[in-house]
Amino acid sequence: MNPEMFMPTQTIGSVLCCMCGVCMQPNAANMCLRCLRSRVDITEGLQKSLAIIHCPECNTYLQPPRTWVKADLESKELLTFCIKRLKNMNLVRLVHAEFVWTEPHSKRIKVRLKIQKEALHGVILEQTYIVEYTQQEHMCDPCTRIQANPDQWIANVQLRQHVSHRRTFFHLEQLILKHGASLKAINIKEMHQGIDFFFGNRSHAVKFVEFLGNVVPIKKREDKQLVSQDKKSNSYNYKYTLSVVICPICRQDLICLPPKVSVNLGNLGPIVLCTKVTNNILLLDPHTLRSAFIDANQYWRAPFNTLLHSRQLVEYIVHDVFEHDYKSEVKVGNTKYLSAFVELSRVSDFGKNDIMFTVRTHLGHLLSPGDHALGYDLHGANSNDVEVGKYKNLSFPDVILVKKCYEETLQEKGEGKMDVMKNHKDGGRKDDEYDKFLDDLEANPEMRFNLSLYDGSKEYQPSDDDDRSMSEMIADLDLNDYDDDEEAVVDHDGGRRTGNKMEE
Template identity: 60%
Template sequence: MAQEMGMFTVAQTIGSVLCCNCGILMHPNAANMCGKCLQSEFDITKCLSKSVDIVHCPECDRYKQPPSTWIKAKPESKDLLAFCLNRLKDVNKVRLVHAEFIWTEPHSKRIKVKLTVQKEVLNGVILEQTCIVEYTVCEEMCGSCLRIKANPDQWECVVQLRQYVSHRRTFFYLEQLILKHDAAKYAIRIAQTKQGIDFFFNKQSHGRKFVEFLREVAPIRDDEGKKLVSSDTKSNTHVFKYSFSVEISPICREDLICLPPEVAVSLGNFGPLVICNKVTSILTLLDPFTLRQSFLTKEQYWRSSFRALLSCKQLVEYIVLDVEVVSREVNVRGVRYVLADAQVARVSDFGKNDMIFSVRTHLGRILKAGDYALGYDLYGANINDIELDKYKGLVLPDVILIKKSYEKEGQKWGKSCSWKLKSLNMEINNGAKGGDHEENLEYELFLRDLAENPGSVFNLSLYSNGEISEMGSMSNIEDVSLTLVDDFEDLDLGDDVMKE
């Protein structure tokens, strides 16, 4: 502050006074006491409890909010911090400025929170102090978990997920999506069956929410039913058990499909022999002879409900003898294809005959002479398909190539790759083939497919060196050191693929 006196400006300074308690020089305040003396004279945190007990359910990992509410909160999350502050009594008597967690050993059953509070103490002086509140975690099972432990069959809703195909690749991928989005967090029990997985829930609303999640990620159709368990005519109350029957489309990625005539016409005379490139709630189809692409919604599929002509278990390995490009590069929804005429021979025919097949393929951009490729052998296959019989005079090609083969002899992807996947805690019911050699082989092929197609891991969570790495960018893929095959640079991913 300054006062003008004629031509001169005089600056007004604030004087210093002595603290009435310790006598040190300080700036004047309403209490005439320095900060240290105020801290020693007044304790504004004495109204706060320094030790608080909280109840935690070890089964469902929830915390009890009195009187009877249970909430779910991750360690050191905003939800857990808000829960801890709500459990603190008389916190409204002071002004809370800041709160943060102090790290404690996870197995110590202790949670420490550092609080910074303010309060008016004397003649309008605002005092700020910090304190540490220690929360003791007491283990106690909630009512629902207690009933489940007493009777494991005490469920209210079951979701029966099924797919009638000869492999479990779809369930392996769907399992990772469920873990990624924590969609089965309310499931009290998960059981693997011969043709699918059963999810048991304590409430019907939880099962219905899980079915809604499945509708978003897979081409399914579902049906709901209920069964009367008990009823009380005097109080007019009834107890039901609900069931959701969910069927996944039998069409999987890399399947060869013969479209029904009515479906081919509705898609603009598309096909009829097409390859399924991608499966979400929509089926993405590619014509390998014209590079046309089309999409089939789950409603369109279930109206016709056709099956695959040949599936991934019927792939045959070929060696490429010669490749001649016949068209320029075409960008189909961010993925680049080139039509080419190739001469291939079955690997199994070496030393037996000299049979060579001339094929047209959409893999002309990545195939070269000497490479190996996987395809469907229509020349030697015994095909019995109703939809194929509807096309009079249709000439089938001898071979349809699906993808380039990167397999190395003796390589085990489950052990050699530097990342791993998490699994659901599933029980194995009678009749399921969990843990046998065939399923282990299918799982290894699933891991190899993820390694050869990096675009498919963007929706998954991978473990690298004991920590989860969210796959969201190519830099993250490099961080987890994906050990891909030597020819991976041929699968050039441009900016268009990243945007997709």
């Protein structure tokens, strides 16, 4: 038999509440929970409302006496800032904290706090209450100085590229937005062949120039001008100007390498194509499929210009593709190249003459009879490049193909560009260049991988195996998505809002 059957069982007795007479389990105060809460308020002495100072220009909050904390609405940083501003929180134990949704323009921030505290005779009570913060707008000292005098800058970065197009600046703009490199800039002005960035601190300008050097090949120079001085305290105030020049070589440019550069690269070229530009320049020989990288230091020691640029591309139609050399297939980065012979003719020659060209190309794996391609017409080009005259026995091919294109897409985009030209007479050229930049993004997954594409409310981060077009990406965007890691807070109207929470 089990001996536990004969052991006496312990039962918890019940007592009557000394206030209302309700039967309850005994506790140290001999009062029920309702009566205990009515007589004891553990939130007594804690702040229920508070005013905080907010700078609308830089979106920061004042942490007395002079520290400004940057925080977004309903962020963990703002929640921590709000809790630290409360006094006498060391008298209670904070269990839970979360935002209560309010209208963003109401200038009110509400935080729901759950606290615990020892009440009568060691009884621990738990209570929830709401703290309301009134947001008062007041600009911080740096923003006040900038608003009073927009030209009050300390350092100026003059970014220039001496080319006839702005495709590099369109690409650079996306990189700056993605990485937030210009957040410290107090002013940005568009200048001829470049952009000027103004900073309130020299260190911010130097950091920005370092970012530019990591994404494009540049040459920099720094100058300073004395503004004022105090000989007694030996203090000087300077204004700094950082001049940055971007390499004029761009993607898809045709280049004739100088003899010295060609020898240093293992007799590459001398006629080469630029296939990629980052902080290095990737050059490809379209006939031998050899490639080489040139960094910024190598380029500026022996600079060279382009023979033909992307605005001089001519559209061709492919009639036949033959003699594929599969042994010569190479992969440069994420792009494959295959040597083949192509028979083609200019689209503009249809109905006028029967001129045909047979050339070797590196796009043998992409082209087939009937396709359209863009290339450089060296047969009818008139070049005055100095480097060409240094090669006595150099023979130019009639055509150098650059990329494959699609006739229907070109016609559709051509109609759209005509409408842009009609609506924007002064800015039509810039809009046309921006359309070409978008075309390059759509046709080049490797170039698109390094950028963040935006469609109003959601950011798209491409993956390694992403070969979709830009229109397909935008079509896949869902405006109703929200982060599953954030807790949903339901307001009084039943609407769903998201907010961060913090628990101990």
